[in-house]
Amino acid sequence: MSEAILYHGEPNGPSLSVLAALEESGLAIECRPIDLLKGERHRLPGITESVALDFAVEGEGPVLVIGGEAMTEAVFLAQYLDEQAGGCGLQPSDPYAHWQMMMWCRQVTERLSPAVAWLGAFAHAQAPLAAMDAGEFAALSDAIVSEDLRQRWQDLRDGAGDEAKSEDSRAKIAQFAERAEGQLADGREWLMGSFSIADLETYAWLAPAALLEPAAFGGKPKLAAWMDRVRTRPSVQRALARAQTDDPLRSFAPGPEINRWG
């Protein structure tokens, strides 16, 4: 493997799941923290192939650079790390179980993560972004290649809220917490039976969601116990220990867009 560097934000959302997956894989890849809310992801050195960084569907997330190619999308990075390690147990080998895991992860990336990122960004990233000096924001904005991502940054700075989207986001978090509790109803230890990327990816978004929408998590003992199991897993503990701030689960930057079809 040519030189590999993982640039990551605070251990929350996509940065948390990828850092934990890296720990699970045991691969020796250098980790470098960056400040996603300062737009540092758009000014990384040594990148010769930037398409996946410029047009990442997940928005601001970790970037794995290998041989000059910027690689993004947390679930696929976790799959990459698992496969590059020769299979570290993060993906089921049975094709149907694999399909189920990927379908679960798609529910996270298409429904849960846009909802959490939307609410989280308004709660924790809007004020610092609004307070940013105009020149600094212009420089940040200019470095963003994707027009729609740049617009999401601008909307956030302007505080362009949308109550319908916020309400929909709260509903999606509540539905997902319900769904996870249901998935764990048979007493299974992990979401797909055996431990997988689905546990890391789901925890990475539900942990900050539980701080944003605590009511959605009340009266769900199986979910609470599972969140505790994931949080105390050594790989997750080591990922959380990479935090640069006291409160990584409140660290946000513009995430995926809300489905354009409504």
Added chain:
Amino acid sequence: MADVTLYHWEPNANSGKPMLALVEKGVPFQSRYINMLEFDQHRPEYLAINPQGTIPAMTHGDRVLTESTAIMEYVNEAFDGPALMPADAQDRWRIRWWMKFMDQWLGPSFSMIGWSAFVGPKVREKDPAELEAAIGRIPLPERRRAWRKAIYGQFSPEELAESRRRVALGIDMLEAELGKRDYVASDTYSLADINVFNSTYSLPVSQPDLASVEKTPNIMAWLRRVYRRPAVKQTWAMGTTDLAKRYGLVMEELGE
């Protein structure tokens, strides 16, 4: 007979992905045509198979699978036949990246334009009461909202402009990608090609101002390579509407 049944519409966009993947793998399957223009996918018979009411869906024995890209990945892993994913982990990552980019960023723009130009006008020829009844049968409220918009052509000028921007940009990105390699995301034909081809096979006739021998030589050369595959020919022969007829038009355009 294989115990695989595929519920699909035309060899186009989402339905075409598992159709072509199965044919490429040489997996025999029973074909159940679900006529999207008649809203077959929201009828009780189909909802009994896939309660979400989305097409395509596939059954393999007593397993039910949905979501076109995920079905393709299953088909590739579950059956013998030529590998549709390379071994290299970085290539596999790139293939997944392009498929997500298509499925979530570019594909919805293609379909918004396709709906406003082709499907919407076609379904609006129906009896209004029948259309309302069809919308009422859609199980998920958010899908119902999306279908209502699509059926009545309620896309705003801003939404359509944004979709056109994305299609133009996506075509440029694909042209650049195919300048780096012979196939999308890797040096070999893979699920990424099947995915992207299903949304781009008719570009030279549907978007001639954006895709042509002069403007996008790499895309045209790639289309030619993919069109020549026997599995593609066999799959597009299963089509019944004008969409599938574009196949012949493009072949002419490509000088095949």
